[in-house]
Amino acid sequence: MKITLTVNNTKHEVEINPSEFLLDVLRRLNYMSVKKGCDTGTCGVCTVLMDGKPVLSCSVLAASADGHEITTVEGLKDDPEYKKFTEALLAQGADQCGFCSPGLILSVYAMKKELKNPTEEEMKEYLVGNLCRCTGYASQMRAIKQFFEVKA
Numbered sequence: 001m002k003i004t005l006t007v008n009n010t011k012h013e014v015e016i017n018p019s020e021f022l023l024d025v026l027r028r029l030n031y032m033s034v035k036k037g038c039d040t041g042t043c044g045v046c047t048v049l050m051d052g053k054p055v056l057s058c059s060v061l062a063a064s065a066d067g068h069e070i071t072t073v074e075g076l077k078d079d080p081e082y083k084k085f086t087e088a089l090l091a092q093g094a095d096q097c098g099f100c101s102p103g104l105i106l107s108v109y110a111m112k113k114e115l116k117n118p119t120e121e122e123m124k125e126y127l128v129g130n131l132c133r134c135t136g137y138a139s140q141m142r143a144i145k146q147f148f149e150v151k152a
């Protein structure tokens with residue numbers, strides 16, 4: 001079947017298998033920031049934004065993304081918020097191996113749009129689906145607080 005995906009403001013007409021997941025289609029289209037980790041909806045490294053909301057692309061059928069706007073981290077590269085958060089990740093030593101970074105960046109980006117002045121608990125709850133295989137959660141939280149301009 002043929003679907004239309006708009007990825008980072010670029011329209012793609014793409015032939016898919018009806019059982020194919022969005023993750024595999026995005027990687028086939030060369031959006032390589034979208035990582036494949038557990039492939040079972042647990043780790044969050046495949047997170048992308050669909051119409052501005054974080055989704056696990058390994059668990060979304062590509063067919064159900066037909067006609068929707070998808071954002072991968074490549075699409076944020078000129079966004080000042082992206083620059084500000086990636087600088088915070090580097091400043092806090094939270095870049096680590098980088099495998100979970102694209103998914104985390106997209107989730108934090110969406111959280112900033114959705115929640116005004118979240119508490120640390122609310123941040124943790126929002127990001128519960130974004131696992132880090134280096135277990136660098138403390139440095140990530142410092143970076144997130146820096147990004148949100150939360151005082152220590």
Ligand code: FES
Nearest residue numbers: 037039042044058
């Ligand atoms: Fe999708 Fe792990 S690869 S949640």
